[in-house]
Amino acid sequence: MLFRSVYPNPFNETTNIEFSLNKDENVVVSVYNMLGEKVYSLNNGTMSQGDHMIQLNGANLSSGLYMVSLTAGDNTITRKVSLNK
DSSP, X not given: OEEEEEESSSBSSEEEEEEXXXXXXXXXXXXXXXXXXXXXXXXXXXXXXXXXXEEEEOTTSOSEEEEEEEEETTEEEEEEEEEOO
């Protein structure tokens, strides 16, 4: 798994999460606040091998820092994003 990018970051309302999978895997993409509380679930299901993009819409979130966690199989990668409204 390769977590390519989160752009734009910081973002105003939406940002794109790009990643690649080496094989078909169950993928979980979640957003957490800085207290570690899950505030948004973007994906939880099997995705095919190849390049993928998931869009995070922060319209219902407050301005601030968040962590985007991407889990594919046994691998987890986390990136910090900043929402500025």
